[in-house]
Amino acid sequence: MNLTLKIWRQTDAVDKGKIHTYAISGISQDMSFLEMLDVLNEQLNEQGEEPVAFDSDCREGICGMCSLMINGEPHGPEVTTTCQLHMRSFNDGDTITIEPWRSGAFPVVKDLVVDRSAFDRIIQSGGYISANTGSAPEANSVPVPRDNAVRAFNVATCIGCGACVAACPNGSASLFLGAKITHLGELPQGQPERWSRVVDMTAQHDHEGFGGCTNIGECAAACPKEIPLDVISQLNKDLRTAMRHGH
Amino acid sequence: MANPVTTPGSKRPTLVDGARASRTSIALKLLMALSGLAFVGFVLGHMYGNLKAFSGHDAFNEYAYHLKELGEPMLPHMGFIWIMRGGLLLALIIHVACAIELTRRARKARPVQYVVKKHTGAIPASRLMRWGGLTLFLFIVWHLVNFTFGKVNVETGETGDAAGDPYNLLVDTFDVWWMTLIYLVAMAMLGAHLHHGVWSSMQTLGLTGTAEARARVKTISFALAIVIAGGFSLVPIAVLTGLID
Amino acid sequence: MTDMPDTTLTSDRSHDEPSPGQYDDAAGYYTLGEPIADTKAPAGDIADRWQTRKFEARLVNPANRRKLSIIIVGTGLAGGAAAATLGEAGYNVKSFCYQDSPRRAHSIAAQGGINAAKNYKEDGDSTHRLFYDTVKGGDYRSRESNVYRLAEVSTNIIDQCVAQGVPFAREYGGLLDNRSFGGVQVSRTFYARGQTGQQLLIGAYQAMERQVKLGTVTEYTRHEMLEVIVADGQARGIIARDMVTGEIETHLADVVVLASGGYGNVFYLSTNAMGSNVTAAWRAHRKGAYMANPCYTQIHPTCIPVSGDHQSKLTLMSESLRNDGRIWVPKKAEDCGKDPRDIPEEDRDYYLERIYPSFGNLVPRDIASRQAKNMCDEGRGVGPMVGDFRRGVYLDFKDAIARLGKDAIEEKYDNLLDMYERITGENPYEVPMRIYPAVHYVMGGLWVDYDLQSTIKGLFVTGEANFSDHGANRLGASALMQGLADGYFVLPHTIRDYLADGPFPEIGEDHPAVVEARADVEGRIEKFLSINGNRSVDSFHRELGHIMWEYCGMERTAEGLRKAIDMIRELKREFWSDLKVLGTADSLNQSLEKAGRVADFIELGELMCIDALNRRESCGGHFRGESQTEDGEALRHDDEFAYVAAWEWGGQDGTPILHKEELVYTAIEMKQRSYK
Numbered sequence A: 001m002n003l004t005l006k007i008w009r010q011t012d013a014v015d016k017g018k019i020h021t022y023a024i025s026g027i028s029q030d031m032s033f034l035e036m037l038d039v040l041n042e043q044l045n046e047q048g049e050e051p052v053a054f055d056s057d058c059r060e061g062i063c064g065m066c067s068l069m070i071n072g073e074p075h076g077p078e079v080t081t082t083c084q085l086h087m088r089s090f091n092d093g094d095t096i097t098i099e100p101w102r103s104g105a106f107p108v109v110k111d112l113v114v115d116r117s118a119f120d121r122i123i124q125s126g127g128y129i130s131a132n133t134g135s136a137p138e139a140n141s142v143p144v145p146r147d148n149a150v151r152a153f154n155v156a157t158c159i160g161c162g163a164c165v166a167a168c169p170n171g172s173a174s175l176f177l178g179a180k181i182t183h184l185g186e187l188p189q190g191q192p193e194r195w196s197r198v199v200d201m202t203a204q205h206d207h208e209g210f211g212g213c214t215n216i217g218e219c220a221a222a223c224p225k226e227i228p229l230d231v232i233s234q235l236n237k238d239l240r241t242a243m244r245h246g247h
Numbered sequence B: 001m002a003n004p005v006t007t008p009g010s011k012r013p014t015l016v017d018g019a020r021a022s023r024t025s026i027a028l029k030l031l032m033a034l035s036g037l038a039f040v041g042f043v044l045g046h047m048y049g050n051l052k053a054f055s056g057h058d059a060f061n062e063y064a065y066h067l068k069e070l071g072e073p074m075l076p077h078m079g080f081i082w083i084m085r086g087g088l089l090l091a092l093i094i095h096v097a098c099a100i101e102l103t104r105r106a107r108k109a110r111p112v113q114y115v116v117k118k119h120t121g122a123i124p125a126s127r128l129m130r131w132g133g134l135t136l137f138l139f140i141v142w143h144l145v146n147f148t149f150g151k152v153n154v155e156t157g158e159t160g161d162a163a164g165d166p167y168n169l170l171v172d173t174f175d176v177w178w179m180t181l182i183y184l185v186a187m188a189m190l191g192a193h194l195h196h197g198v199w200s201s202m203q204t205l206g207l208t209g210t211a212e213a214r215a216r217v218k219t220i221s222f223a224l225a226i227v228i229a230g231g232f233s234l235v236p237i238a239v240l241t242g243l244i245d
Numbered sequence C: 001m002t003d004m005p006d007t008t009l010t011s012d013r014s015h016d017e018p019s020p021g022q023y024d025d026a027a028g029y030y031t032l033g034e035p036i037a038d039t040k041a042p043a044g045d046i047a048d049r050w051q052t053r054k055f056e057a058r059l060v061n062p063a064n065r066r067k068l069s070i071i072i073v074g075t076g077l078a079g080g081a082a083a084a085t086l087g088e089a090g091y092n093v094k095s096f097c098y099q100d101s102p103r104r105a106h107s108i109a110a111q112g113g114i115n116a117a118k119n120y121k122e123d124g125d126s127t128h129r130l131f132y133d134t135v136k137g138g139d140y141r142s143r144e145s146n147v148y149r150l151a152e153v154s155t156n157i158i159d160q161c162v163a164q165g166v167p168f169a170r171e172y173g174g175l176l177d178n179r180s181f182g183g184v185q186v187s188r189t190f191y192a193r194g195q196t197g198q199q200l201l202i203g204a205y206q207a208m209e210r211q212v213k214l215g216t217v218t219e220y221t222r223h224e225m226l227e228v229i230v231a232d233g234q235a236r237g238i239i240a241r242d243m244v245t246g247e248i249e250t251h252l253a254d255v256v257v258l259a260s261g262g263y264g265n266v267f268y269l270s271t272n273a274m275g276s277n278v279t280a281a282w283r284a285h286r287k288g289a290y291m292a293n294p295c296y297t298q299i300h301p302t303c304i305p306v307s308g309d310h311q312s313k314l315t316l317m318s319e320s321l322r323n324d325g326r327i328w329v330p331k332k333a334e335d336c337g338k339d340p341r342d343i344p345e346e347d348r349d350y351y352l353e354r355i356y357p358s359f360g361n362l363v364p365r366d367i368a369s370r371q372a373k374n375m376c377d378e379g380r381g382v383g384p385m386v387g388d389f390r391r392g393v394y395l396d397f398k399d400a401i402a403r404l405g406k407d408a409i410e411e412k413y414d415n416l417l418d419m420y421e422r423i424t425g426e427n428p429y430e431v432p433m434r435i436y437p438a439v440h441y442v443m444g445g446l447w448v449d450y451d452l453q454s455t456i457k458g459l460f461v462t463g464e465a466n467f468s469d470h471g472a473n474r475l476g477a478s479a480l481m482q483g484l485a486d487g488y489f490v491l492p493h494t495i496r497d498y499l500a501d502g503p504f505p506e507i508g509e510d511h512p513a514v515v516e517a518r519a520d521v522e523g524r525i526e527k528f529l530s531i532n533g534n535r536s537v538d539s540f541h542r543e544l545g546h547i548m549w550e551y552c553g554m555e556r557t558a559e560g561l562r563k564a565i566d567m568i569r570e571l572k573r574e575f576w577s578d579l580k581v582l583g584t585a586d587s588l589n590q591s592l593e594k595a596g597r598v599a600d601f602i603e604l605g606e607l608m609c610i611d612a613l614n615r616r617e618s619c620g621g622h623f624r625g626e627s628q629t630e631d632g633e634a635l636r637h638d639d640e641f642a643y644v645a646a647w648e649w650g651g652q653d654g655t656p657i658l659h660k661e662e663l664v665y666t667a668i669e670m671k672q673r674s675y676k
């Protein structure tokens, strides 16, 4: 396959950055998208141009490190992560535009790499169950109804990639936030901190500069782990309930 | 640090400075949803009233008059109307203020735009909300000048109490083709606003926790949008086409 | 399972085997040093040792803990759990990882599950049985006391994780579910669908983030540790590079913990994350920490085969697929290019079922991997030609689909089969899947004593980075157990004994050890950028990987290993003279990061080959061609090799020094494994 790549290049956080165009050939359908970029980088290195910086680590769709806006869609045209996207999703002769996540809360570090530490700070502000090591009761002393356990698991699969933010026209991280709130709120262990958690985490979310959700739904469509929109409903409901509990 | 000593009832410790449920973006959304729903209630009633135009001059005017007397003698003359106006004004202020704040935050949340951006998963109406809102706002201003405060009869050029007969004012207005057009455009926008807005308010209230509930609410909001936008449009169209005169 | 009798009988050997001690294959490549012993493990009954050690380890007054600082490199299960626990205890913790968030450590990728001797199924499991299975699975090359402790704390891990909200699979009654995993006969594996590692890591990460907010843990993400500071005989800090600004930072503390994961990426292609590296451990090794059993590598049989030269990593398919899938290759080499659906039943060789009738497709990982390689070496591999031959065997669900129905298979393995289809573009419900072994885990690592302390005082090592618990082969679902055991329950106790002597005298940035470490790091970076040769870092890494896979992979021979050592030495020379790294030191520079890692992998590769050469026996994942039974099975030599090979850095131009730690079994009897 021969392709034209339009890639956002930006030397550091202060640089203004712009799109560069590269032609690349000899790409196989079996390559993953990131392997295609590896080939580009080898080529650039050879020509004496600094390779394109992009994030990836596990390359099997679970760490959430990879993050590219491909032709206007986070992680590209399939419902998966960039590292699991393969070139057979594209056609010979295609032009592919590659940009970093765009969010004020995710400043660009370099080229296609962004800083997502805002997500860590949201977790720090309550995205956990306080259980000091050694203080835990016997694991089976608290049964969890299977439906709750399944729902908790389904939303706990969030990989913290930030595609939801990248997709949302409001730059909101509500899907990420809702996933965590739902995961912990669904379990008996998560009840004691349930109301303070939702308030603190939402406050931190706003504080980081993420936008407010207006229920557009692009986030769920972009989520590689198919976290459903009902976590945002749950988030809203929990916040409303927290208000009633005086938070 | 981990567990500051607090007595029950004292101010709760928060992990995030000044975290209050009522100060979050979700609270803004809740206000947006509640004020929006108040509007929905109003427009439903209003539409019902407008459709009285099909029953003729007297029925419609009587209805308009009746509104002014609603609640008498518990309320003074025009009492209900003023209470409603107060409520609507409050809702409007809240709705617009929250809309502006949310828009401001959204702008800040994405300072640099994408070169290419697709909108997978969004219905067009959802991304029209802000333009739709603006259109509706302008519409409401004109609409009040037209029918309530200015009573501008574009056809006859009369204004104020001179155009005092609501039914005649209505018919005269929609006999002008471009007035009808303005209204129809506004109603299209209203339809779009409601198509997303009704679903959105349910989601904001946390009433769409399952995939089925979401599908149901989406259908309802689409139906409501059609009914309201369609219902309102009937009168202007009927006037223009001479069904009502 | 039938166990063969003790191997100490020499009659057991094939006729051309030399008698013990006859060969010293690695002569000339190493120097023999003093034997070492693990002096921290208490004597006495194995079941009491950990309790004794916990009691004897001195306590640190809570008021003093704030004054004691701990550096933890790594935020995987081992590092994240330790940071959370030590933070809760009130120490002053600094945590480092090279990813942009601690939540992305490679533990996140573990799929299958985590073992614990809860005996919820009442199927005969117990601490002792988990202990026994682990030692046996490790082919009697692990340290008894450590493994017993691991089995003992395993149950606490599950309690802890459940309390944190880890959504383990449950039964309809709401209680925890278990499955049997990796060929053991009891159900002791706890799991969260195919994402157990992710859920466990997020639990540890959240606990750690809580401490960050409370101020006990400070996290440094996108920071790569490049050197350890050893001042006056004690590990006192690290030099790290801020990968965004390029700044070289000095971090000082009372104690340093390495939880930096495994080094499987020395093979270039592995199931490890792109950034997994040996740098943290290797830098410590060069400063005096011994490297133990570096050649022990686990090769996982069910990975998606390589599809071409561009391949950057291999993807693991959960081992559970072997429960229902049948593994085969064509009987005739000329059928290998055909569509598998056109090959009739009688022309298929279900070789595992044929060779190991009692275990069949469920033989342990090392056996399944080696047999797959044998089939391909015989020219009966399937799939596309990669290089000169086909690397792949079929894993066929046809019979399972016929027996259980497509829906049942879909429900059981759905996301795995989807993943396969996404990567290969083939539909596994219709065409048999292709699998091939890939490097997955390393049992080798920095040598530690029972307290998890390395040979550098004050340098503790946990998780996959140490060598401690799995011997020559790791059982499925035991790495997660070990990481969390180390992090939550072992290290916090043993480290306090060390810290009871602290706080140690303050050292400043001007301490000679600090100055030297900084200068080393800066010099290296400077060097990488100034070589200005012709070859990219990746090209060197790829070449190293080829050498390692070819000669130090599934089967090793003395001849091949010697050849590999020569090739690696040549590669090293070329690396330092022909490397090309563009960009600058003071910005995000991914080529520069890789250069540092590959430089260390090259040195490690050489040591791995020497270790493999020295160990003239087949044990666990280490198969030496010269040491097999008549029918080609692994043959251990307990009389000669029942020791841990702990290697000391012999200097830039010297040879590594081998220290042997004798393995003594008191609670278990050594037996030869047999899965026939």
Ligand SMILES: Cc1cc2nc3c(=O)[nH]c(=O)nc-3n(C[C@H](O)[C@H](O)[C@H](O)COP(=O)(O)OP(=O)(O)OC[C@H]3O[C@@H](n4cnc5c(N)ncnc54)[C@H](O)[C@@H]3O)c2cc1C
Binding pocket: C073, C074, C075, C076, C077, C078, C079, C096, C097, C098, C099, C102, C104, C105, C106, C107, C108, C109, C110, C111, C112, C113, C114, C196, C197, C223, C224, C225, C226, C259, C260, C261, C262, C271, C272, C273, C276, C277, C279, C280, C316, C440, C441, C462, C463, C464, C465, C476, C477, C478, C479, C480, C481, C483
């Ligand atoms: C695909 C796959 C599947 C697996 N499945 C299972 C399973 O089902 N069951 C099981 O028990 N085991 C499984 N394992 C093995 C198990 O996941 C690992 O052995 C274990 O998670 C290792 O944990 P760790 O904490 O030691 O290291 P990791 O989780 O690898 O963490 C390493 C940490 O060190 C940091 N680091 C490394 N180098 C540096 C440096 N130089 N500077 C700064 N930071 C550094 C990294 O940032 C990271 O935070 C699997 C492994 C793989 C690869």
Ligand code: HEM
Binding pocket: A214, A215, B029, B030, B032, B033, B034, B035, B036, B037, B039, B040, B043, B092, B095, B096, B099, B100, B126, B129, B130, B132, B133, B134, B136, B137, B140, B193, B194, B196, B197, B198, B200, B201, B202, B204
């Ligand atoms: C005065 C003019 C108006 C403006 C500026 C305005 C603007 C907005 C905006 C910006 C939103 C939020 C965007 C979103 O949620 O996607 C919104 C939501 C909404 N609006 Fe309006 N609107 C106006 C009038 C109306 C009217 C007349 C109605 C009803 C008849 C209405 C009903 C709603 C509803 C139900 C919502 C959804 C609330 C939620 O998301 O929870 N609005 N409006």
Ligand code: HEM
Binding pocket: B043, B046, B050, B064, B081, B085, B088, B136, B140, B143, B144, B147, B148, B166, B170, B183, B187, B190, B232, B233, B235, B236
């Ligand atoms: C085609 C559609 C519409 C027609 C024909 C129509 C007609 C009228 C008429 C005749 C009145 C005057 C009633 C009176 O003075 O007694 C009126 C008032 C009003 N209309 Fe409408 N209207 C329409 C749509 C709307 C919409 C969509 C809104 C809101 C979004 C709206 C909001 C109002 C308000 C707020 C008043 C003033 C009520 C009061 O306080 O007296 N109208 N309308």
Ligand code: SF4
Binding pocket: A157, A158, A159, A160, A161, A162, A163, A164, A165, A175, A176, A179, A219, A222, A223, A224, A225, A226, A227
């Ligand atoms: S919710 Fe989905 S898109 Fe958002 S961070 Fe989690 S996995 Fe990524």
Ligand code: F3S
Binding pocket: A167, A168, A169, A170, A171, A172, A173, A174, A175, A212, A213, A214, A215, A216, A217, A218, A219, A220, A232
């Ligand atoms: S796209 Fe954005 S507006 Fe809400 S529903 Fe998703 S966060």
Ligand code: FES
Binding pocket: A055, A056, A057, A058, A059, A060, A061, A062, A063, A064, A065, A066, A081, A082, A083, A084
């Ligand atoms: S690189 Fe880990 S999810 Fe893509």
